[in-house]
Amino acid sequence: MIRLHAIVEGPTEKAFVDRVLGPYLASYDVFADARCVLTGRDSRTGRPFRGGMTNYLKIKTDIETWMKEDRSADCRFTTMFDLYGLPTDFPGYDLAVGRTPYAKIEFLEVAFGRDFQEEGRNSFLPYLQLHEFEALVLAEPEALAQEYLEYRKPIKNIVAMVGDQNPELIDDGYETAPSRRILKEIPAYDKVTSGVQIVSAIGLEKLRRRCLHFSQWISRLEGLNE
Template identity: 45%
Template sequence: MIRLNVVVEGQTEEGFVKQVLYPYLLERNIVVTPRLVLLKRSRGSSARGGMRNYAQPKWDIQQWLRQDRSAYCTTMFDLYALPRGFPGVNNIPARSTPYQQVRHLEKAFSTDLSNPRGFIPYLQLHEFEAILFSNVNILDSALNAFTPESKLNELLQIMDKFENPELIDDDPKTAPSKRLYHLYPAYDKRFFGELVAEMIGMDSIRAECPHFNSWIERLEGLDPIT
C-alpha cells in the first residue's frame, strides 16, 4: 500500500477527502489521511482549519514531511483567495491562462519548500465549489430541496459561458461559491459540499475538471517510497 497525507484548507475539503477521495484511491492501493492546516498550538491543544497566511501551511507541511518520511504529502487548497505571502503570487506571468497560472503557483509552492521528496502540490481551480458544477443536474437536485424552485436553467446558463467548471471565474462576486449562495440562499459549504461531490462521483469530476484529473493521474502513478 502507498500512503498519502493530504493537508487541506477546511472542513469541507477534509470531508471530501474522507468520503470521496479515500475510497476511490483505496481501490488503487493508496491509503489517504487528511489533516486540516495547523493554525496554532498552545499548552497541548491545537487549532486547525483555514489559512490566514502562508507561514501556517508551510510549517505544517514541512513538519508532516519530516515526521512521516514513508508517506507522500499533497495539498488541497483553493486557488481563489490564497493567503498572503503565498509563493509565486506576485510574479504570475502576464496574460497567462488559468491553467498556466495554477501550474506556476504550484511550482513556486514546491520550490519554496525546496522541492521535498514526496511532495505533490495541488491547488483547486478556482475553489472547491467548482467541482460541484461537474454535474449541474445533480447539483440542482440536491439543493432544490431547500429552495422554492429549481435553478437548473440558471446553472446551465453559467456553464454555457465556460469551457469547464474549473474556469468559472474567481471574482469576489462571481466565484463558484458566490454563484451558489446567490441561487440557493440555504447553501452551506460544510453540509452540502462533500454530499454533492459524493453524489456526482469521481469519474464525472475527473471528466469535467482537467486540472483535478491531472492531480489524480499523478497520484495514481505513485510508486512506494523506499
C-alpha cells in the same frame, strides 16, 4: 502500498478526501488521510485551530511538521487548497499575476513544490484547486437538486449560468467565485455536508471529464505506486 497525507484548506476538503478520494485511491493501493492546515493555538489550553489560510508561513510550517512526523519511504504528501483567496505571500504569487488560469496554477504549484524540494524532500505533490472546491459542484450543477429539491428554479439559473463553460475557469472574483454564485441562488447551500455529497454523487469520472487540472492531479495520485 503508499500512504498519502493530504494537508487541506478546511473541513470541506477534508471530508472530500475522507469520503470520496480516499476510498477511490484505495483500489490503487494508495491509502489517504487528511487534516486541515494548522492556523493557530489557544493561548491558554494549547488547543489547535485548524482550517483557513491566513498566511503561507503557517501552511509551510504545518506541512514541515507532518513531514518530520512521518519520514517513511512509503509516505507521500499532497495538498488541496483553493486558488481563490490564496495568501499573497504564497511562493510565486506576484510572478503569477496576469497569467492565464492554467498557466497560473501550474506556475504556483511548481513554486510551491520547489519550496520543499530545496530542503531535499521529493515526496511532495502540491495541488491547488481552480478556482475553489465549488468548481467541482459546477461540473454538474443539476446534481444540486439531490440536496436542494425545493430550489428548482434557482438550480436552473445555475445550470444556465454554467452552460458550456469549463467549471475550472469560472472566475475567482469576490462576488463571482463559484461558491458565491451558488449561494446567491441557494442561500441554504452548505459546502461541508451538501457540497461533498453532491460531488460524490457526480462521481470522479464525470468530474475528471469536466475539470482538467483536477483530473491531472488524480492521475498523479493513481500512479504513486508505479
